[in-house]
Structures are given as C-alpha cells and as structure tokens.
Amino acid sequence: MNENVYKELGATLQVSSLNSAPVTLNGSFSTQDKNTARLSFRMKGDNLQLDTVEACVYLSSKTLKSEATATIDTAYNTVSYVLSDEEISHAGNIDGELYLRYPNGQILSAHRFRFKIDRALIDQNVEIVEAVYNTTIERLMQEYRDKFNNLDIESERQLAEIASKLNTAQASADATRVEVEGYKKTFEDNQALNKSGDTATGSLNNTAEAAFNVSLGYLRHYIGAQTENTIVRVYLGYVGHWGNYVDVTVGATTPVIGENFFIDPITPTTTYLTGGAPLDVTRTKTVINGVEKAASNTVSMKNLIEMGRKNGAPYFKGNAEYDGSLTFDVSKTASTLFYDLNNIGETQSWGRGFGTRTNVRTAEIGVSGVGKAANSIYLGFDTAPWTKTSGVFIEKSTKKVFAFNEEMETVKGALAKVDAFKKSMNTPHIPLTLKNGFTAKNSSLVGYLAIPLGNRYLIWLKGWINANTGIIGTMPTAFLPDEVFQAAFSGAQQSDVSVNPTSGNIEVTAIGNATTAISLASVIYITKEVVS
Known part of the structure; x- marks a missing residue:
C-alpha cells in the first residue's frame, strides 16, 4: 500500500471578523512525528471561494519562524499542511496563523491557532553517570597532533585544487575574451544594429516578403451586447496570477488607458471588447454586474503597419495617420494614385475615394462600380457619397450628370430642346x-x-x-x-x-x-x- 499515514490536528475555522481569539488545537505532536504531523482545517464563511486563492501557514515560537504554502481541497473546502522535519524538531508551544492570498494581490487572515510539540524521549539529553572514561593527556595530545597533521595535508590538497581551478578559469576567461572580441569585430565589420536605441548610418536591405511590421498585442474578449452606462471591469491574466484592471463604461467615446494596456470604446451594439495588451498576457477576465467570465488566448499579434512585397510587387498596408505633404512627381509616368481592380470579385460592388470622416464618411470624391468595371464618378456627402442623391454623380452607361438626383442639362441637350421648340413654332397651315x-x-x-x-x-x-x-x-x-x-x-x-x-x-x-x-x-x- 502507498497511502501515507498522518497524525492530524485540526479544527473548523469560521472566516469572519467576529472571531479574534486563537483556536487551540486538541492534542499534540511529537518531535519524532516526521512527515506525519499534519494540520488540517475545514473552512467556513460567506462567499468563500478557494478555487483561485493560495493558502499559506505561518508558524512562530521562541525558536521557530516559518512560512509555507498549504494544500487546498476545493471539493471539501479544507486546507492542510504537513510540518517539515525542521519545523517538527522545535518542541514547545507553537502559534500559527492561516492566510489566503488572492490573485489581485489581496491577503486575508483566515484565523489564528496554537498547538504543542512534545519533545520525544529519544531527543532528550540524558547524562551518563555510571560509566567513567579515563584518557591520558598524552593520548589526547597525540590525537590532536594527528588531526592537525591531517588538516595540514588536506589544506595543501585543497589549495592545489583551487589553484588548478583558478588556472582553468583564467584560461577559460582568456578564451571567452578572445571569443567576445571576435564577436565584437564581426558586429563592427557588419555594422550590426543593437536591439534598441541604435542608429543606422547606411542603407538597410531586407529581402524577406514581410520586411517590416509595426505590431501590438491585440486583445479581443467576448462580452455580448451591454446596455448604456454598464461598467465592464477588464483584468489581464499572466501565468500564475491576475494583473491589474480597468473599468470601461459602455457608451463612452474615448479609449480607457491602463498601466500597460488600453481598451477601445464599447458601444451598446459591441459584442467583443478590443484593445492592446502585452503579448505575455495569457488570459483575460471581465466582471459585469458581479458576474466573472474568464477566457484564454485572447491576446494575439496584430500588424498595424506592414511593409513588404508580394513576389516582385512592393506593398504598404495599414490604417496610418499621415502628417505632412504627399508629393507625386508629374514627370514620372507611374506616379498616379489608383485603386487596383485585379483581385476583386466579378459581382462585388465597391466605392473608393478620398474625403473626410469622423467615425463614418462625411464627404468623399471617388469612383464606384461592380467587379472590374468602373460605372460612375462621384463627389458626394454623408455616409453614402457614391449615390445620385448625395451630390454630383457622373454615370458612364447613360453619359448623364446628376446633381442631388436632378439630371444636369448639357449644352448639346439644351440646344436640341431649343431646336425642338423652334420647330414646334413652325406649325403647318x-x-x-x-x-x-x-x-x-x-x-x-x-x-x-x-x-x-x-x-x-x-x-x-x-x-x-x-x-x-x-x-x-x-x-x-x-x-x-x-x-x-x-x-x-x-x-x-x-x-x-x-x-x-x-x-x-x-x-x-x-x-x-x-x-x-x-x-x-x-x-x-x-x-x-x-x-x-
């Protein structure tokens, strides 16, 4: 059988601010109860949750100061701890206290207790009074001479061994110095850049397809649609513990900035909260109206700006703010700004241009069409500037121009109408x-x-x-x-x-x-x- 045997002292602890007196555990341990002296406590209290906490036991006496992690059985709400060989050797009255540590850094003193360790008979100092040993002074002196001689020989051996190790270490250090100098020369010869804070003085060439990316840890956590003014608390989780948090109000229009992360605004129609967080975040947790929901793998790498090539064609991707002038050289035949239609589906409708926006379009000048066909040119307002009702609309199929859905007259059309009117005046007799x-x-x-x-x-x-x-x-x-x-x-x-x-x-x-x-x-x- 592999089951362990324990001598157990324990009690039921009520976690409450009303219980201040220490609990005296009935019974005692012996200094020979090695690996068998176990403290066991059954925990009771309102809203007591032991699945996310860490339990610690602190022991104190005249000769003992000890703190160690206890074992939690969440199925039975029990906390147990087996005294170490060092702790069980301290005979006498022992004062103890049980602490609960929470992921957010809070610590709760669950209860104080006390118990006793009796000194075993085998551990007591027994004076020998019946046997008397006589030793001559000469014999004692000889024994000490032998010990000193052996000590001198051992010291010389150890000194020689240390000298040999020092020589080996010196040789190794010399080799390491040579190797480091070689690396340094290689770095200097290749004009390598440091990982951070360095400045390039020459051209940087990158033959990779994804040559340069500006990235962040993209946070995405499902919360479902929430009503206006609901408070959503967002925690970051790391291996072994939860980190800091922020509170986000549904309906607010600005991002919420945390210590090392941010959360985008949440609208009443938002089902996923998004933001940016460190890549070592392994999980996130939300608390909405007292309900906690944790999720893992909610932070992943996202490229905000990408510079690279697709085969032999270079590309630049990303929604970036541009502060400054953008100049195209008219003398260069390839300097036109255009939208590529090669990759679009044959039935896909599209409207592309440049204009002004808040969160949505407010005005735009552009081209619209279906598939690879450009059907119209528009100068429009509001969220659908590509429609006839939004502004000036030039239609290729009819060769007509519309201003806010009213067809505009051309010189040719106006002359035709004048001619028709004149002809109508030339009535027959x-x-x-x-x-x-x-x-x-x-x-x-x-x-x-x-x-x-x-x-x-x-x-x-x-x-x-x-x-x-x-x-x-x-x-x-x-x-x-x-x-x-x-x-x-x-x-x-x-x-x-x-x-x-x-x-x-x-x-x-x-x-x-x-x-x-x-x-x-x-x-x-x-x-x-x-x-x-």
Missing part, C-alpha cells in the same frame, strides 16, 4: 372650310396657324376672301376661343365688331365694293386651356 358663299381670293389658301403657347394655342387666320357679310367658317372644337377673347374675331374690313359665340363661328361684316377682297390676317385669338 390648316385649311378652313368656307361657308355661306364665301370664296378664297387672290389665289390664297384660306386657313389658320395653331401655334402652341403653354397649355393654350395662339390661332392666326390667313388668306383672302370675297367681300361679303356673315359667318365664313367655324373653328374646330380643340381651338375654340377663350370667353375673354370671343369678341376678338374681326375682319380686315368691317363696319362694326361682331360678337363671336363659343361655337367658334367666324363672322365678318364687309364694307365698300362687293368685289373687294378681305384679308383675314388680322384675325388672332387665344384658345381655351387645352387639357392633355
């Missing part, structure tokens, strides 16, 4: 059917022109008729006069103004010789509104 014996004179074609005038027509009669009196004709329904202009029908020669009814009858009153021809050129009127 429509014949008028003559009535009541009226006939055309002077080889004329009696009729009228219907000239568009907004939503009306301007009617202008033309031609010559014989001198007669009465109704010469009736206008079509589409060209009836407005009531205001009913009395405006007049002949070239008349003795009075005739009233023309809404029927559109045109009446003349001739004067003079009956053979005199009458011109209708003075008959002009405006029609009623025409409903299309």
Whole structure:
C-alpha cells in the first residue's frame, strides 16, 4: 500500500471578523512525528471561494519562524499542511496563523491557532553517570597532533585544487575574451544594429516578403451586447496570477488607458471588447454586474503597419495617420494614385475615394462600380457619397450628370430642346372650310396657324376672301376661343365688331365694293386651356 499515514490536528475555522481569539488545537505532536504531523482545517464563511486563492501557514515560537504554502481541497473546502522535519524538531508551544492570498494581490487572515510539540524521549539529553572514561593527556595530545597533521595535508590538497581551478578559469576567461572580441569585430565589420536605441548610418536591405511590421498585442474578449452606462471591469491574466484592471463604461467615446494596456470604446451594439495588451498576457477576465467570465488566448499579434512585397510587387498596408505633404512627381509616368481592380470579385460592388470622416464618411470624391468595371464618378456627402442623391454623380452607361438626383442639362441637350421648340413654332397651315358663299381670293389658301403657347394655342387666320357679310367658317372644337377673347374675331374690313359665340363661328361684316377682297390676317385669338 502507498497511502501515507498522518497524525492530524485540526479544527473548523469560521472566516469572519467576529472571531479574534486563537483556536487551540486538541492534542499534540511529537518531535519524532516526521512527515506525519499534519494540520488540517475545514473552512467556513460567506462567499468563500478557494478555487483561485493560495493558502499559506505561518508558524512562530521562541525558536521557530516559518512560512509555507498549504494544500487546498476545493471539493471539501479544507486546507492542510504537513510540518517539515525542521519545523517538527522545535518542541514547545507553537502559534500559527492561516492566510489566503488572492490573485489581485489581496491577503486575508483566515484565523489564528496554537498547538504543542512534545519533545520525544529519544531527543532528550540524558547524562551518563555510571560509566567513567579515563584518557591520558598524552593520548589526547597525540590525537590532536594527528588531526592537525591531517588538516595540514588536506589544506595543501585543497589549495592545489583551487589553484588548478583558478588556472582553468583564467584560461577559460582568456578564451571567452578572445571569443567576445571576435564577436565584437564581426558586429563592427557588419555594422550590426543593437536591439534598441541604435542608429543606422547606411542603407538597410531586407529581402524577406514581410520586411517590416509595426505590431501590438491585440486583445479581443467576448462580452455580448451591454446596455448604456454598464461598467465592464477588464483584468489581464499572466501565468500564475491576475494583473491589474480597468473599468470601461459602455457608451463612452474615448479609449480607457491602463498601466500597460488600453481598451477601445464599447458601444451598446459591441459584442467583443478590443484593445492592446502585452503579448505575455495569457488570459483575460471581465466582471459585469458581479458576474466573472474568464477566457484564454485572447491576446494575439496584430500588424498595424506592414511593409513588404508580394513576389516582385512592393506593398504598404495599414490604417496610418499621415502628417505632412504627399508629393507625386508629374514627370514620372507611374506616379498616379489608383485603386487596383485585379483581385476583386466579378459581382462585388465597391466605392473608393478620398474625403473626410469622423467615425463614418462625411464627404468623399471617388469612383464606384461592380467587379472590374468602373460605372460612375462621384463627389458626394454623408455616409453614402457614391449615390445620385448625395451630390454630383457622373454615370458612364447613360453619359448623364446628376446633381442631388436632378439630371444636369448639357449644352448639346439644351440646344436640341431649343431646336425642338423652334420647330414646334413652325406649325403647318390648316385649311378652313368656307361657308355661306364665301370664296378664297387672290389665289390664297384660306386657313389658320395653331401655334402652341403653354397649355393654350395662339390661332392666326390667313388668306383672302370675297367681300361679303356673315359667318365664313367655324373653328374646330380643340381651338375654340377663350370667353375673354370671343369678341376678338374681326375682319380686315368691317363696319362694326361682331360678337363671336363659343361655337367658334367666324363672322365678318364687309364694307365698300362687293368685289373687294378681305384679308383675314388680322384675325388672332387665344384658345381655351387645352387639357392633355
């Protein structure tokens, strides 16, 4: 059997500020209880959590001062400690105290206790009174002479051994010095840079594809969506302990800076908190409304700026702030700023340009398209500056320009509309059917022109008729006069103004010789509104 046997002293300890008197453990140990004297305590208390703490036992007496780590059994809430051989050898009354150390650096005194170690009989000093040993002075002197002689010989041997080691060490040091000088010369010959704080005085060449990176430890920890003003406490964890923490308020707009890390602002829609932390952080923990959630592998290397090449093509990647002028030499044919469409999917929509932003776009000048086709050029505002409604939009497919969704007129288009208007004014001569014996004179074609005038027509009669009196004709329904202009029908020669009814009858009153021809050129009127 491999089970160990222990002599155990223990008690139940109530972790509370009310228990101040030390607990006396019933029983005692012996100085011969080596590796078997075990202290065992059952822990009780409100909100007592032993899974993340470290227990320490401190022992004190007139001859003993000792501190050691105890064993915790979280299943039974017990703390135990087996006294070392050194500790068990100190007979007498022993005062002890149990401490609990927490990951954040806090220490809790759980309870004080005391117990006794009895001195075993075998360890007691027993005076020998029955046996008397007689030794002559000469014998004692001889024994000491022999010891001194042996000591002299041993000293010489040790001195010789030390001298040999010193010679070996000196030879090794000389070899090391030569090696260091060689490394130094190699560094100087190759103009190598120190790890930090050095300055290069010549060209730096790097043939690697990922030639230079500016990086940080990127922290990403799942928290789920949280309501406005919720406090999220964030801990950094290292091997064996938890480090410092910061409190982040949901809805705040600035990063929260810790001792050696930072946390980005958290919005009510954020499900992962992000930030930067040292790469030796092995885990993180959040506390939200009293609920703790720990996660491992939450910090990884992230490149913020990358300089390198892809095969023979150099690249620069990263969202960087640029402070200064950016100049392109016009004499260089390859100095144009452009967006490469070679790697885009055939159905992917895109809009790329340069402009102003807060957290979102506010204005931008750019190009938009689908796949490898550029479809439009835009100068727009707000979060979607590439749309027709956001500003000036030039559309390739229609060859049209829009300003805030209104099509802009070109010179060519405007001239075409003017020509169309002029053409609309060149209306045909429509014949008028003559009535009541009226006939055309002077080889004329009696009729009228219907000239568009907004939503009306301007009617202008033309031609010559014989001198007669009465109704010469009736206008079509589409060209009836407005009531205001009913009395405006007049002949070239008349003795009075005739009233023309809404029927559109045109009446003349001739004067003079009956053979005199009458011109209708003075008959002009405006029609009623025409409903299309």
